[in-house]
Amino acid sequence: MTSLFEEITETDEEVPVRRVTITVNGRKRTADIEPRLLLAHLLRQGLKLTGTHTGCDTTNCGACTVLFDGQPIKSCTMLAVQADGHEVTTVEGLASSEQLSPVQEGFKEEHGLQCGFCTPGMMVAATALLAENPDPTEDEVRFALSGNLCRCTGYQNIVKAVLWAARRTRGEA
Amino acid sequence: MYPARFRYEAPRTLEEAIELLHEGQGEAKVLAGGQSLVPLLKLRFAAPELLVDINNLTDLGYHRIEADGTIRVGALRRHGELERAADLSAAQPTMAAAAPLIADPVVRSRGTLVGSLCHADPQGDWAAVATALGGYVVAHGPKGRRQIPVTEFVTGPFQNTLAYDEVAVEAVMPPPTQGAVVHGGFLKLERRVGDFATAGAAISIELVGDRVARAGIALTGVGSRTLHAAEAEEALTGGVLDGRAIEHAADLAAGIAEPSSDHRGSADYKRHVVHTFVSRILTRIAQPGPGRPGEPERTAA
Numbered sequence: 001m002t003s004l005f006e007e008i009t010e011t012d013e014e015v016p017v018r019r020v021t022i023t024v025n026g027r028k029r030t031a032d033i034e035p036r037l038l039l040a041h042l043l044r045q046g047l048k049l050t051g052t053h054t055g056c057d058t059t060n061c062g063a064c065t066v067l068f069d070g071q072p073i074k075s076c077t078m079l080a081v082q083a084d085g086h087e088v089t090t091v092e093g094l095a096s097s098e099q100l101s102p103v104q105e106g107f108k109e110e111h112g113l114q115c116g117f118c119t120p121g122m123m124v125a126a127t128a129l130l131a132e133n134p135d136p137t138e139d140e141v142r143f144a145l146s147g148n149l150c151r152c153t154g155y156q157n158i159v160k161a162v163l164w165a166a167r168r169t170r171g172e173a
Numbered sequence: 174m175y176p177a178r179f180r181y182e183a184p185r186t187l188e189e190a191i192e193l194l195h196e197g198q199g200e201a202k203v204l205a206g207g208q209s210l211v212p213l214l215k216l217r218f219a220a221p222e223l224l225v226d227i228n229n230l231t232d233l234g235y236h237r238i239e240a241d242g243t244i245r246v247g248a249l250r251r252h253g254e255l256e257r258a259a260d261l262s263a264a265q266p267t268m269a270a271a272a273p274l275i276a277d278p279v280v281r282s283r284g285t286l287v288g289s290l291c292h293a294d295p296q297g298d299w300a301a302v303a304t305a306l307g308g309y310v311v312a313h314g315p316k317g318r319r320q321i322p323v324t325e326f327v328t329g330p331f332q333n334t335l336a337y338d339e340v341a342v343e344a345v346m347p348p349p350t351q352g353a354v355v356h357g358g359f360l361k362l363e364r365r366v367g368d369f370a371t372a373g374a375a376i377s378i379e380l381v382g383d384r385v386a387r388a389g390i391a392l393t394g395v396g397s398r399t400l401h402a403a404e405a406e407e408a409l410t411g412g413v414l415d416g417r418a419i420e421h422a423a424d425l426a427a428g429i430a431e432p433s434s435d436h437r438g439s440a441d442y443k444r445h446v447v448h449t450f451v452s453r454i455l456t457r458i459a460q461p462g463p464g465r466p467g468e469p470e471r472t473a474a
Binding site: 013015016018034035036037038057058059060062065068071072073074076077078079081082084125143144145146147148 | 174175176177178179180181183204207208211212214215216224226228253273276277278279280281282283366367
């Protein structure tokens, strides 16, 4: 059980609290939260899954992208209470304990990162793309990642990494 | 950033949602995709006392194309679902052109068309599309349902004409003229993906033979609300889509733009973009060729 409720109590007024159960990376997690808590904060502070980054906090950068019932969403732009009864996959859930996912391996092989801040969001968005389209063109990769900002790489190696992962997934790399 | 404190309810039925809104006495907000509302809550531009999350009303997650061509989009249909809908891209070129240009792909997983209409952002995309298509919003309140034409629904920046205890349950695009071929396009200038529109134009043209049976033109990003280019529509209706008609319509459309100069460009520049977009979409319709994303292609209805 995780309570985030002390951290954000500001006044003596009655604080509404909700109990939610969310399947995070395949594991059921229950928490008592304030409805105004954002999903990104529950993941990072409540569940200590700090792979999900909060960059801009204004729905622009995509660093906080996670899969919500398989679809990529910006976890800074969803209330944690809305995830009650749903499935969330963070970057930590992409790999098994023994093996990196093809997308993660691709980022390693093609040097798809520099500072690494945008990387979790990029990997999650790329994972969602490849689940839907296992053989994307370069344009399709760029289009699918256009909601995720990187200020280091110029995107070149990120796109290469995703194309590498697509080839690996198809058994060609 | 944390939103201000609010009470949260996630009703299971529409009736319950309406009751909650009624109880809220104007201090309640409906939460659908949340891609505009949650940022507003975080920035504390909005601080409702009660949030009525309608995401459990899964019956509203539909779009339908009826036999006569009427298109109905439920309040929980997400942009991304519309973007990937093959039936929609075959039947409705203006919507098909706009869907992949809404915000960015991650936002499109969550945000909704109806929510975008309700948000009434002067730089929003769907309100321009719905205006060009002569669309309306179906509002459901304690006294039942009513239809509100989009031109009357969006009244100003972030203002709509919903009563405080009504839920916008559906957006409807009426059927095209019988026997007409439906053409259309949507073009938007943005500095980067996901930025607000510097200027945008949505156009729908229904042709019977080579005559324009119906024209719909609306602009986004160049006024304090979505602009309806009614004079440009009238000028095209009944005529042939030739170079002179196109130039005249583009002049009229650019004439109603009320852009302001800002970091996205000067007012003159934005008016020029409107002229170019209107003329480009109409020219494409008149002389179809291979399309690019965001540009109209010839589509039979």
